[in-house]
Amino acid sequence: MKVQVDRRDALAAAPDVVASGVFERGEKAEPFPTSLKKEDEATRGLLRAAWERKEIRGKRREITIVHAPDGRGRILLVGLGPRESFRSESVRRAAADAVRSLKGRGARTLGFRLSPFVGDSVDAESAVRALIDGAVLGGYEFTRYQSKTEGGVEEIVVHLGEDHAREESALKKAVAEESEILDVVVWTRDLANLPADTATPERLAEEAQSLGKELGLKVTVFDERKLAEMHCGGILAVGSGSVHPPRLIVLEYPGGSKRGRTIAVVGKGITFDSGGISLKPGLNMSHMKFDKSGAVAVLGILRAAAMLKVPPRVVGVMCCAENLPSGSAYRPGDVVRTFNGKTIEVLNTDAEGRVVLSDGLGYAVQQYHPHELIDLATLTGAEVVALGDDTAGLVATDDKLAQGLLSASASTGEPLWRMPLTDYHRELVKSDVADVRNSTEIPPAGMLTAAAFLETFVGKTPWAHLDIAGPAYTTPTTRKYQPSYQNTGATAFGVRLVVRYLLDSGRAA
Ligand code: BES
Ligand code: ZN
Ligand code: ZN
Numbered sequence: 001m002k003v004q005v006d007r008r009d010a011l012a013a014a015p016d017v018v019a020s021g022v023f024e025r026g027e028k029a030e031p032f033p034t035s036l037k038k039e040d041e042a043t044r045g046l047l048r049a050a051w052e053r054k055e056i057r058g059k060r061r062e063i064t065i066v067h068a069p070d071g072r073g074r075i076l077l078v079g080l081g082p083r084e085s086f087r088s089e090s091v092r093r094a095a096a097d098a099v100r101s102l103k104g105r106g107a108r109t110l111g112f113r114l115s116p117f118v119g120d121s122v123d124a125e126s127a128v129r130a131l132i133d134g135a136v137l138g139g140y141e142f143t144r145y146q147s148k149t150e151g152g153v154e155e156i157v158v159h160l161g162e163d164h165a166r167e168e169s170a171l172k173k174a175v176a177e178e179s180e181i182l183d184v185v186v187w188t189r190d191l192a193n194l195p196a197d198t199a200t201p202e203r204l205a206e207e208a209q210s211l212g213k214e215l216g217l218k219v220t221v222f223d224e225r226k227l228a229e230m231h232c233g234g235i236l237a238v239g240s241g242s243v244h245p246p247r248l249i250v251l252e253y254p255g256g257s258k259r260g261r262t263i264a265v266v267g268k269g270i271t272f273d274s275g276g277i278s279l280k281p282g283l284n285m286s287h288m289k290f291d292k293s294g295a296v297a298v299l300g301i302l303r304a305a306a307m308l309k310v311p312p313r314v315v316g317v318m319c320c321a322e323n324l325p326s327g328s329a330y331r332p333g334d335v336v337r338t339f340n341g342k343t344i345e346v347l348n349t350d351a352e353g354r355v356v357l358s359d360g361l362g363y364a365v366q367q368y369h370p371h372e373l374i375d376l377a378t379l380t381g382a383e384v385v386a387l388g389d390d391t392a393g394l395v396a397t398d399d400k401l402a403q404g405l406l407s408a409s410a411s412t413g414e415p416l417w418r419m420p421l422t423d424y425h426r427e428l429v430k431s432d433v434a435d436v437r438n439s440t441e442i443p444p445a446g447m448l449t450a451a452a453f454l455e456t457f458v459g460k461t462p463w464a465h466l467d468i469a470g471p472a473y474t475t476p477t478t479r480k481y482q483p484s485y486q487n488t489g490a491t492a493f494g495v496r497l498v499v500r501y502l503l504d505s506g507r508a509a
Contacts, residue, residue, distance in 0.1 A: 001136050002155040003179045005128070005172050006111070010159035015111035017065070017153075019076045019098045021091075022116070023083045024058035025051075042069040047077070060093065063101040074107070086119045089413040091130035096138020103139075104150035110135070111157045114164050124164050126411075128171050129178045131158055133413070133496075136182045142193040142489050180307055181499055185492045188300030192473075192490030196272035196289045200244040201320035204269060204292070208249045208299060208318065215306040222248040232359040233336035234344060238352045239321035241276055241329025246321035248360060249295075251302045255313030262313045263505070264370035265302075265498060266360045268353040268377035269295025269320035276323045276349030277331050284475075290490055291353070293472035294376035295320055300495040301502070310502040315368050319360035323352045335434045339363050342456060345431040348439035353379045354453045355438055361457040372401050373461045374501075375454065376494045378469040382446025389470035391415040392493060395451040398462030405464055408500040414471065414493055425452035468493050 010018040046066055050056050056064050062079030078094040078101075080086060095112065102110065112135075117127040135156045143149045158175065160168060191199065191207060205221040212219030224245040227236050232248060239246030249269075255262075270291035274280060280288070295318035302316040330336070334346045336355070340362035344355060357377060364373060383393045394416045396402035402418055409416040425448045431437035436456050440449050451465050471493040 001139055001153070003132050003136070003175060003182075004155065004157045005160065005168070005175050006157050007160045007165040007168050009161040010111035010113045010157070013111055013157065013159060014072055015109035015157060016107040017074045017076050017102060017110050019078060019095075019110055019112045020116045021080045021094050022056060022058040022077050023080050023086070043075060047075075060090070061097055063097060065101075076101070076110075080117075083119070086121060088122050088126045088130040088411070091117045091122060091127055092134035092137075092413055095131045095134025099135045099139040099153050099156070103152040107153055108151075109155045109157065110153045111159050113159050113161060115161060118164075124167055124171060125174045128158050128174055130413075132156065132175060132178055132182065137185065140186055140189060142190065144190070144193075177308065181304055181496055184300050184304040184307065184499075185495050187303065188296055188492035188495050189490045191299070192290060192293050192296040192492060194289075196322065199271055199289070199292060201239065201247040201269065201271055201322065202244060204271070204295065204299070204318060204320050205247045205249050208251055211299065211303055212251060215303065217302065217306055218252040220250045222250075227359075230339060230363075231337055231341075232339045232363075234338045234355040234358040235319055235321055235360070237330035237334065237336045237346070238270070238276075238323055238356050241324040241326040242322035244271070244322050246356075247318075248363065249318040249320060250363075251299070251316040253302055253305045253310075253314040253316075256309045256311040260312045261371040261505075262315060262368055263502065264315045264317065264364040264368055264373045265298050266317040266357060266364050266373065266375040267295035267298035267319065268292070268357055268375075268379060269318045270352060270356065271320060271322045273323045273350070273352065274325060276329050276352060277325050278348045278350040279325055280350060287473065287475070287488070290473040291323075291378050292320065293378050293468060293490060293493070296490075297376050297468075297492060297494040297498070300492055301498050304495065304499045305502055308499070308503065310499070312502060312505060314502060315364060315370065317360045317364050319356035321352075321356050323349070338457070340366060340457060342436065343434040345434035345437040347437050351438040351450070353377050354450055357454055358457045361454060365457070365459060365461050370461060372398070373458060373463045374401075374405075374466065374498060375464075376466045376468055376498070378472045379467045380447045380450050380469055382450075383467040384470040386419070386447055387417055387470060391417050392471050393447050393467040394418045394464060395421050395448065395467070396464040397421070397455065397458070398464070401462050401464045404501055404505060405466075405497065408497050408504060412496040412500050414497045416466070416497070419448060419451075421448055421451050421455065425449050426455070429453045429456070466494055
């Protein structure tokens, strides 16, 4: 999707469709109260009549499309909901709804008028960013395997008009940055959506290597032989049931400033999670191609970090393996020795994410001594039960890091909720035969016992764990965080969030 900023009013520029927002009826709400020019009196009259007849109510997700009487194109009004609860996420969703409603309806260019989307709690810059976020993310479709596709909006233009023309240069800068991030998000979603026969651990390693070439990043791929030499028993055990061997992939972005901090980002990259010998039930098992979302997000984060030249040094670690049952698969009862020497008693081969992460976390800590460590993982079904499918669970051993991520989350609209990690959870992952066990016999607090397990491999490094099992992908039955996205598909949750954190963390330092 092409994204532009134009200082003219949308009506003067005449795109195929002009989009504007309308608050839910209530005090003073009225569609287009002052924003149409004199020559558009007729359109204004039409809209006002529709408003008075209650055809337009301004409710969220409500779309009204009218033709300008002179046939110069269409005007689209999208409901913003009540004025009191207006925030950037309302803008994101509205823009997504607008773009989606035009799918297959002969509109190539969509021009948003900026002023209706600016409000008490949403300044012009946030509104511009949110408009293009919503339009690009909501308009995204994974069409790689479809021979026929319906055309949709190809170009969006944000029109500043008289109200905001003076802020043109600042807003253009914001749009340039946001578009780069969105390009990366789209790229990440395309990769995360690939099925497991294609997106194997080897393929993810190739993607990392070609990214390294493209952007001048140092990339190291550890194959199964190297992993054995390094005693990465966790990742090897999980990958042992598949003909596609596991890979530990490390990317390094040197950082914008010489004496900057190092932030390590570690991702779970299970290219398919069948559960292994502890086989999952068949229903929705196809969703487990998204079990690589954490590692793919790490790849996206490194891509954006290098493109936007974020201040800190960033190390990305992708723990990639395919979890399948076979004669060579690891089994319940096995004990594996991991990179940092700690041992794991495997009680359930379906709790494989924490097993691959044990090597990746241990490696990141020992090799790079990062100032901060963030992991992203579609780790537990318990996270989805606890927080639903739009919110990620956050567990952090460092309040400043947690706060930084929560404030990044507030600005990108990717919801996070911090959960506690206590000795209660630590107690539950102790093993009778090894240092730690990968599953507990009692079910409660599954997201947090998983976090307690990971903590063993992090040590004292300030650490934040993002369990993205819920928000990493959407399904047709659940409408998830990604604005208006109705189909099953990857969201690249965490990319915008962590990139925002990396951009802002330099500002704070
Ligand atoms: N990949 C799954 C978690 C998951 C579930 C992600 C649903 C996305 C949607 C993970 O490997 C898993 O199977 N976890 C088990 C752990 C249990 C066996 C201790 C779970 O959550 O049931
Ligand atoms: Zn699993
Ligand atoms: Zn898994």
